[in-house]
Amino acid sequence: MTQQGVRWTADQVLALAPDAASRKAGSKLGAAGPWSEAGSDDGGTVWGLCKGSGSKPYQTVIDIADAAGPAYKCSCPSRKFPCKHALGLLLLWAGGDGAVPSAQPPDWAEEWLGGRRRRAEEKRAAEVSGSPSASGDAEGARRRAQRRAERITAGAAELEQRLADLLRGGLAGAEQAGYGLWEETAARMVDAQAPGLAARVRELGAIPSSGSGWPVRLLEECALLHLLDQGWLRRERLPDGLAATVRSRVGLPGSADGPPVRDRWLVLSQYDTADARLTTRRIWLYGAESDRTALLLSYGAAGRAPELALPVGLALEAQVSAYPGAGQPRAALGEQFAPPAPAAIRPPGVTVAEAAARYGEALRDDPWLDSVPVTLEGVVPTPDGGSWQLADADGEAALPLTSVACSRPGLWRLVSLSGGAPVTVFGECGHRGFTPLTAWPTGAGGPVPLC
Structure with a gap:
């Protein structure tokens, strides 16, 4: 990627x-007109000066070879990362028409890169040497973990009582009680330091009066929440893998302590979801040699894009730990x-029936799993009444x-790409579809992001 002639x-x-507005503004700056002194080197650095509204041009520099994805620095006042100038410069560089020639970085770019x-x-040196203060506080960490587990146990017991009261009084009472009851219960789970339980309780509150069949959906979600409660209360009797899944679903933090797997990882997908407090970025990778699919999560405060960014279609030689x-x-x-x-790597595909079976098998290990990553091979997008399906x-x-x-513009991109012919599609397969x-x-051609 950092060699001349190999472009995004x-x-x-x-x-x-980070958003549609930045995408539009960056596209307008992807031409040579506003840029001067642009250049790139074999070390993965791209830089340039962009004319703005002030007397001095904006200094923009990008470190493309950063292990966590591109890193950016721009003298503009924007708080978005990347800003429109960084996007425009990358588009100019990706064009490969000589507008960003090979050169030596200027002093201002070298200073940022050196830092x-x-x-x-x-x-890296600190990680190798370790932290004596952290290792000396192992007993304190154990006591804190024990106190948190006790609070979660109390919260789970209280939640069980709330679910029993709901079923005893009848599901119709949930519609009459409104969202306030569930929000109060979710707040109690937050106090118990069980954010996973709190999130599921909030989902319960949105189900009543959500459309035809809501009592069935509410009962299903209550059953899954009851199962998670019971899993936590009986976690010491569970197999190690399932116990770890229960801890994760309840909301306890974990560390990636699995053995590192070195592979050539293809970036299959990257997309963001956001709420009032947090933006979550999900990046799916496929290991060409290990035949494994891995999910990277990255977070950013509300209104800010997460730092980790890996565009679809790139492959990186790296280690990944589960x-x-x-x-x-x-x-x-x-x-x-x-x-x-x-890279021209494609993950191997499966049939529709095999995809559904794969999700069913995954539920044995994680009953609360919403979906699994699957690549469908030889499918055609077709209308299905008021919706769509992959056949x-x-x-x-x-x-x-x-x-x-069905609500994303990517659906029409998929339909256009297919044109009635079979295509290969990567996505998430679950109980909602x-x-x-x-x-x-079909045949040659690079990946087309749909989200």
């Missing part, structure tokens, strides 16, 4: 944008051995698309 595509660059690399070396839990795909990105570069080319089986998928995230045309 415009879609890969725009996938880094970043010095801090990275200091961080988090604990039976069948959990979450992992942490470790040491990177080469800069990310575009096998022979029409023998089909998976309905989720309501989220299939959410397509990336697609490949």
Whole structure:
């Protein structure tokens, strides 16, 4: 990726944008007009000066070879990362038309890069040497963990009583009580330091009066919440993997202590979800040699994009370590051995029936699992009444698309890419249906992000 002639595509660059407004503004700056003294080097650095409204141009520099994804520095006042100037410069560089020639970085870019690399070396040295103060406080950490477990146990017992009261009084009472009762219960779970339980309780509050069949959905979610409560209260009797899954679902933090797996990891998908407090970025990777699919999570405060950014279609030689839990795909990105570069790798696909069976098997290890990552091969997007589905080319089986998928512009991109012919689609398959995230045309062709 850092060698001249090996460039990102415009879609890969725009996938880094924190929002639609930045994507639009960055696209306007992807031409040579406002730029001067632009350049790039073989070390993965791109820089340039962009004319703005002031007397001095904005200094923009990007470290493309950073292990956690591109890093940016711009003298503009924007608080978005990347800002529109960084996006525009990357688009100019990706064009490969000589507008960003090979050169030596100017002093202002070298100064920023030198500081970043010095801090990275200091961080690695600290990780190798360890922290004496942290190791000496092991007993204190054990006591804190024990106190938190006791609070969660008390919260789970209280939640069990709330569920019993609901079922004793009848589900119709949930509609009459409104959302306030559930919000109060969720707040109690937060006080008990069980954010996973709190999130599920809030989901319960949104089900009553949510449309036809809501009592059935409410009963199903109550059953899953009851199962999680009982799993926590009986966690010492569970197999290690399932006990770790219960701890994770309740909301206890874990560390990626699985053995590092070195592989060439293809970036399958990247998308953000946000609420009033937090933006969560989900990045799916596929290991070409290990045949594993891993999920990287990155977080940003409300209104700010998470730092980790890996555009779809790049492959990186790196180590990935799994988090604990039976069948959990979450992992942490470790040491990177080469800069990310575009790759023609495709994950192997399965049929619609095999995808549904894979989700069913995963539920044995994690009953609270909403979906599993799946690549469907040879499917055609077809209308299904007022919705859409992905059908096998022979029409023998089909998976309905989720309501989220049907509301995204990416659905029409998928339909256009297919044109009635089979395509390969990566996405998330669960009890609500299939959410397509990336697609490949039949034969040659790179990935097309759908979200």
